[in-house]
Amino acid sequence: MEQENLEKKRLKHTLAKIDLAITNITKRLSKQGRDIKDANEHMQEHKRDMDHLEKNAVRESVSNMAMLGRASLDKKKRLLRLKNVTYFGRLDFKEDNKAAKDEIYVGVHNFKDEDTNKNLVYDWRAPISSMFYDYEPGPSSYVTQEKVVDGLMSLKRQFRIRNGEMEYMLDNDIAIQDEVLQKELKQASSSKMKNIVATIQREQNAIIRNEEAQNLIIQGVAGSGKTSIALHRIAFLLYKFKDDISSEDILIISPNKVFASYISNVLPELGEETVEEISLEEIADHLFDYQIKFQSFFEQVSELLERTNEKLIERIEFKSSQDILKKMDEYLVHLENKAFQPQDIFINKNPVPAWFIDEKFKQYHRLPILKRFNEVVREIVNHTFMYYKYEVKGKERTELHTTIRKMFPSTNLRMLYKGFYEWMDRKDLLKMRKGATYEYSDVYPLLYLKMKLEGLPSFTEVKHLVIDEMQDYSPVQYKVLSKLFSCKKTILGDINQSVNPFSSSDLKTIQSIFPDSTAMTMLKSYRSTYEITQFSKRISDRIEVEALKRHGSEPGVHSFKTKEKELSYIKELIENFKNGDHNSLGIICKTQKEVNKLYEELKEKFQVSLLDGKSVAFGSGVVITTAHLAKGLEFDMVIVPNCTQQNYKTAPDRQMLYVACTRAMHRLEITSVKNPSQFLNS
Numbered sequence: 001m002e003q004e005n006l007e008k009k010r011l012k013h014t015l016a017k018i019d020l021a022i023t024n025i026t027k028r029l030s031k032q033g034r035d036i037k038d039a040n041e042h043m044q045e046h047k048r049d050m051d052h053l054e055k056n057a058v059r060e061s062v063s064n065m066a067m068l069g070r071a072s073l074d075k076k077k078r079l080l081r082l083k084n085v086t087y088f089g090r091l092d093f094k095e096d097n098k099a100a101k102d103e104i105y106v107g108v109h110n111f112k113d114e115d116t117n118k119n120l121v122y123d124w125r126a127p128i129s130s131m132f133y134d135y136e137p138g139p140s141s142y143v144t145q146e147k148v149v150d151g152l153m154s155l156k157r158q159f160r161i162r163n164g165e166m167e168y169m170l171d172n173d174i175a176i177q178d179e180v181l182q183k184e185l186k187q188a189s190s191s192k193m194k195n196i197v198a199t200i201q202r203e204q205n206a207i208i209r210n211e212e213a214q215n216l217i218i219q220g221v222a223g224s225g226k227t228s229i230a231l232h233r234i235a236f237l238l239y240k241f242k243d244d245i246s247s248e249d250i251l252i253i254s255p256n257k258v259f260a261s262y263i264s265n266v267l268p269e270l271g272e273e274t275v276e277e278i279s280l281e282e283i284a285d286h287l288f289d290y291q292i293k294f295q296s297f298f299e300q301v302s303e304l305l306e307r308t309n310e311k312l313i314e315r316i317e318f319k320s321s322q323d324i325l326k327k328m329d330e331y332l333v334h335l336e337n338k339a340f341q342p343q344d345i346f347i348n349k350n351p352v353p354a355w356f357i358d359e360k361f362k363q364y365h366r367l368p369i370l371k372r373f374n375e376v377v378r379e380i381v382n383h384t385f386m387y388y389k390y391e392v393k394g395k396e397r398t399e400l401h402t403t404i405r406k407m408f409p410s411t412n413l414r415m416l417y418k419g420f421y422e423w424m425d426r427k428d429l430l431k432m433r434k435g436a437t438y439e440y441s442d443v444y445p446l447l448y449l450k451m452k453l454e455g456l457p458s459f460t461e462v463k464h465l466v467i468d469e470m471q472d473y474s475p476v477q478y479k480v481l482s483k484l485f486s487c488k489k490t491i492l493g494d495i496n497q498s499v500n501p502f503s504s505s506d507l508k509t510i511q512s513i514f515p516d517s518t519a520m521t522m523l524k525s526y527r528s529t530y531e532i533t534q535f536s537k538r539i540s541d542r543i544e545v546e547a548l549k550r551h552g553s554e555p556g557v558h559s560f561k562t563k564e565k566e567l568s569y570i571k572e573l574i575e576n577f578k579n580g581d582h583n584s585l586g587i588i589c590k591t592q593k594e595v596n597k598l599y600e601e602l603k604e605k606f607q608v609s610l611l612d613g614k615s616v617a618f619g620s621g622v623v624i625t626t627a628h629l630a631k632g633l634e635f636d637m638v639i640v641p642n643c644t645q646q647n648y649k650t651a652p653d654r655q656m657l658y659v660a661c662t663r664a665m666h667r668l669e670i671t672s673v674k675n676p677s678q679f680l681n682s
């Protein structure tokens with residue numbers, strides 16, 4: 001109790017200092033505002049008398065003032081955040097060879113007492129704060145830029161402070177190590193992902209603070225914190241390398257807009273700007289200059305789930321294999337050696353032999369094939385001038401371009417892509433959809449060909465790329481991405497959560513494309529109760545997962561005689577949810593058709609939000625969606641309806657069921673009419 005009182009006193013003292021800092025920064029902000037206003041007014045009044053240089057000088061000074069203003073505003077936001085959650089940890093550390101120990105309070109930002117210049121709060125990303133995550137009381141150390149600092153940690157304390165009030169504090173010893181974590185995980189969900197800065201686990205911290213890896217690949221089971229870790233890693237990198245990298249230099253490849261919106265709060269909560277996100281479809285649209293129409297990934301997955309189509313599966317499997325890369329490279333060699341058919345030509349009656357044209361074409365092998373024609377023309381023009389003293393220009397030069405280009409079968413990407421399947425004698429592997437639309441699986445092979453034939457612009461401005469849901473991208477997609485982004489990467493996902501098992505990549509495949517990579521595995525699941533994790537583990541027979549010992553009710557499997565009875569039970573569950581403490585209920589179906597149907601049946605009586613391929617966000621309450629779109633999200637309670645043997649029987653169905661069940665944090669209910677899916681018994 002005495003300790004608690006001392007801590008409350010200390011908190012009060014820190015809060016008073018924060019309040020003072022807020023008052024000062026508020027004053028500074030209003031002065032900065034006034035200065036800008038005065039400068040603008042001065043400019044308006046005297047504009048006519050000012051010359052160009054004077055105007056520029058005023059503009060520059062206003063823009064400097066605005067920059068200072070923005071910095072003050074950021075500082076104020078940080079202080080306001082500290083006023084709410086002042087810190088969450090304390091460690092007492094005595095460095096070897098020093099007489100006294102230091103009391104280190106760890107929070108989301110640094111905070112210095114302006115009078116004494118003493119750090120009252122250390123940023124969680126500071127080197128010394130790493131001990132809070134890495135050690136229990138006892139011998140400890142941390143690494144600074146220059147050295148390793150060894151010492152003894154005599155105390156580790158965790159706090160929960162909200163609105164400046166201390167809700168609880170706990171001293172860590174071996175016995176109660178994860179009590180705070182348990183308390184955090186028991187909380188009801190929110191519609192935006194939360195930061196986990198107060199309870200980052202040791203193995204997670206190692207990933208967050210890994211600075212060396214060129215490409216860091218994280219394979220983690222459902223709910224192991226992959227996405228959270230990737231976002232905290234961004235925050236760490238922004239802190240550690242603040243002079244070299246800013247949030248504008250980071251890009252996240254995310255599966256859809258709902259997911260992007262779900263994770264959008266984490267970085268701002270940590271005091272950083274949200275980083276830009278993009279999908280593979282958007283990248284393709286950009287690189288095709290919006291000239292090529294294609295089916296979306298969502299549409300492809302829906303098609304696969306609605307009916308089994310062996311031919312479609314064969315096409316997808318081929319285009320997602322390493323084999324297509326090998327075959328495309330062979331095709332490119334064929335185009336290079338056989339498709340280009342040089343002929344003897346005459347310029348102003350002077351001969352230019354075929355062998356000369358061929359030699360020049362080959363000489364530029366470092367250029368993409370379709371970019372070589374200009375160079376060949378340039379060489380011919382030089383040659384003609386040197387040997388025949390004849391200058392080729394104007395119309396004649398344009399005609400020469402056409403002649404050389406015609407020595408190649410086509411310069412049209414679509415034709416050359418079609419030619420690839422003809423060359424393989426597998427025309428059946430290319431099937432266009434209505435309206436000259438490509439299947440989704442053709443998009444990146446097409447881009448690969450474009451890259452080799454014409455070259456692609458690279459995203460040099462991106463200094464760190466994060467790829468989430470790595471299992472859903474194929475080798476061809478990775479090959480293109482690796483060419484587009486030469487920067488460091490954090491690649492994360494879970495092979496058991498692929499929404500299209502015919503086009504997924506495993507860790508080994510990804511590693512083979514990024515040889516300079518470090519792989520890390522996360523086996524502990526934090527999201528769900530022990531009972532839900534064990535239940536989900538049985539659905540996906542091959543996974544290894546460590547379930548956290550947080551207990552809840554056993555998942556319910558209910559089978560009914562009729563559809564009506566199933567529906568009325570679902571309604572009952574929704575009523576229960578409405579009267580309970582939970583914030584979110586996800587009703588997760590296999591297909592969009594099922595979603596639409598159930599939505600119609602529920603919307604009269606309940607307020608339900610429907611998520612589909614066009615949605616951009618979701619809120620709390622009852623959400624109805626597919627497993628595909630729910631991937632990456634989580635709900636306090638999940639209902640999986642229509643879980644019959646008929647509906648869940650193939651490999652993709654099984655993956656979907658696994659994804660759906662692992663979205664549940666505290667409660668899971670599964671319903672069916674008659675026979676439940678066999679995957680529930682495995």
Ligand SMILES: Nc1ncnc2c1ncn2[C@@H]1O[C@H](COP(=O)(O)OP(=O)(O)OP(=O)(O)O)[C@@H](O)[C@H]1O
Nearest residue numbers: 196199200201222223224225226227228526527632
């Ligand atoms: N160290 C931690 N402390 C508190 N909560 C944590 C911790 N690690 C993970 N969690 C919680 O576990 C849940 C799952 O995290 P996250 O969504 O990042 O996992 P994931 O591996 O990306 O999951 P999935 O692949 O299933 O979508 C979140 O609610 C997150 O807050």
